[in-house]
Every structure is written in C-alpha cells, then in structure tokens.
Amino acid sequence: MTFRAKHLLGIEHLHPTEITTLLDLADSYAEHNRRGVAHRDVLAGMTQINMFFENSTRTQASFEIAGKRLGADVMNMGMQASSIKKGETLIDTALTLNAMHPDLLVVRHPHSGAVDLLAQKVNCAVLNAGDGKHEHPTQALLDALTIRRAKGRLHRLSIAICGDVAHSRVARSNIMLLGKMENRIRLIAPPTLMPSGMNEFGCEVFENMEEGLKDVDVVMMLRLQKERMDGGFIPSEREYFHRYGLDADKLAHAKPDAIVMHPGPMNRGVEIDGNIADDINRSVIQEQVEMGVAVRMAAMDLLAQNLRASRTPQGQMV
Numbered sequence: 001m002t003f004r005a006k007h008l009l010g011i012e013h014l015h016p017t018e019i020t021t022l023l024d025l026a027d028s029y030a031e032h033n034r035r036g037v038a039h040r041d042v043l044a045g046m047t048q049i050n051m052f053f054e055n056s057t058r059t060q061a062s063f064e065i066a067g068k069r070l071g072a073d074v075m076n077m078g079m080q081a082s083s084i085k086k087g088e089t090l091i092d093t094a095l096t097l098n099a100m101h102p103d104l105l106v107v108r109h110p111h112s113g114a115v116d117l118l119a120q121k122v123n124c125a126v127l128n129a130g131d132g133k134h135e136h137p138t139q140a141l142l143d144a145l146t147i148r149r150a151k152g153r154l155h156r157l158s159i160a161i162c163g164d165v166a167h168s169r170v171a172r173s174n175i176m177l178l179g180k181m182e183n184r185i186r187l188i189a190p191p192t193l194m195p196s197g198m199n200e201f202g203c204e205v206f207e208n209m210e211e212g213l214k215d216v217d218v219v220m221m222l223r224l225q226k227e228r229m230d231g232g233f234i235p236s237e238r239e240y241f242h243r244y245g246l247d248a249d250k251l252a253h254a255k256p257d258a259i260v261m262h263p264g265p266m267n268r269g270v271e272i273d274g275n276i277a278d279d280i281n282r283s284v285i286q287e288q289v290e291m292g293v294a295v296r297m298a299a300m301d302l303l304a305q306n307l308r309a310s311r312t313p314q315g316q317m318v
C-alpha cells in the first residue's frame, strides 16, 4: 500500500512515496483529461460535499469538476465566514453533515486547524482546501506536478518562493513538500513578510530578489494576502512592485529556462508584471490550474479507495 492516508489534511504527514504515488496517478489523469477520457465509475455512488467558509474561485471549481469527472454526486455549500460562529458551531455543522453520510468532505476555513478538528468528528474522508495560514495541500501537490512535468524531475531543483511568505498557506505546504523531495528552497521577502526561524526548515532566506533568484530553476510568486494583514506590512504597492514584483529584469537573474508560477488569484503590477504572467515560454500559471483538477481527482480517488477498504458492511469507518 503506497498511499495510506485516511484524510488529506496537509503535506506534513505525507511520506515521499505517498506524494509520488499521488502525483503519478494525477499525471495519468492529466493525460486522460486532455483526451477527454471519462472515469465516472471511480466515485460512482459517492457523495462529495464542498464546504467553503472562505472565498474561492479556482479551488472550489477545481474540486467540483474533479468530483463530477469521477462520477461523484457533488454538493456545494456556500458558507459565509461572517454568518458562522467559531468552535462549537463548526462542530455542530460537521455533525449535521455527517448525519447525511457524505463520503468526501472538502473544506476551506479561515482558521488554521479548523479542518483537522472537523476531520476528528466525521466518518468520511476530509480534504483540506486551505485552512488559515496553515496548509493548502492540494495546491502544493498541483505545484509539484507542474514542476515535475516542466523540469522532468522533482528533486535537486533550486526553487525560489517569493513574496508574502508570512501569511501564506501555499508557501507553508510547498516548503514541506519540496523539502521532503530534497530540493533547495530559497525564500525571498521583505523582513516584515518573512516568518522568523525559516532557516531551521532548511530554507535559505533572502531580502533581495536579485540575489535570491540567482540561478534558480523555479520562481514561485505569492499573492500579497491583504485579508490576513492587520496593519501596514509594506510601504505601498508601488514600492513593493519595484522591489519584489517579478519583472523581466529580476527574472533575468534566474536560469534561462526557469519557470514562473503563481497560485492565483494574481495581482498584476503588484507581485508580478502582467507580461511575465502571460509569457507562454516562461509562465506555467495556466498549467497549474489544469494540474489542479488532475491532482484533486487523484487525491479523491486514493482517499475513496482507502475509505471503501476501511468501511464495515454497515458503512462505519474502522
């Protein structure tokens, strides 16, 4: 058994072989998606509920398409963060949903750890679609697949993660995944947006884009997460773009074949120059979205297999 996890809550507890298993399956789904091959039997008869307590465009759409492509009955519950109370209410919601016997629960929540908590209360497979500043495992997996396809490997690469590292669950999950696969990770951010102690995670830390981008294979840009900032972290967006926005001059310091990534949604002219984002010779941003569907199909397929294997004839998880 090469993928044992019951839930996909984060990258932290995944073994490198589980990551490789998932990426291999996702790679084949990516090829099938391009050819329009359907796999409606994989999740046939299963119910998938998407619960998004925070706004999302691509992640929610991607999970929905992935589930439908595999034949699940998909239900979207629009949960406005402002209309729910924390703690007990979340657990109550979980118990209510659990009583409807879903098989897969996809959850995005503004609080770190909320998805883990929920997973303890339900007897279906839970997928974390982003919890606060904590983890966003399917994003890191789709980034990994995109890198592997572009570079032909997922080890011994030099990868720069640039921008608002402090508020980014995308950065956290990527640092763990890329570290587990033995890559060199460079973090580039203004001191106000760089968490302390990042060297202990084996990352090299830079304040200057030109130095940090030198000879890297991959440039991963992050969005300025203004919704998670409770004060002034940057002097102005103009100044930020000048020092940290990815433009042709800064990109020239990376390897000539370096790829450019961004998880979206992008702020053009703030963290990335629109011309770089649209340069099909360098930017793999659209491919990241494409791989997102394939990775979510693979994740739900593997979790559904484990769920089936663990269920008693009465439908309980053991």
Ligand code: NCD
Residues within 6 Å of the ligand: 058, 059, 130, 136, 139, 169, 170, 222, 223, 225, 263, 264, 265
């Ligand atoms: C990311 C997220 O929501 O964490 N976006 C995404 O899932 N595509 C990154 C972001 O919002 O900046």
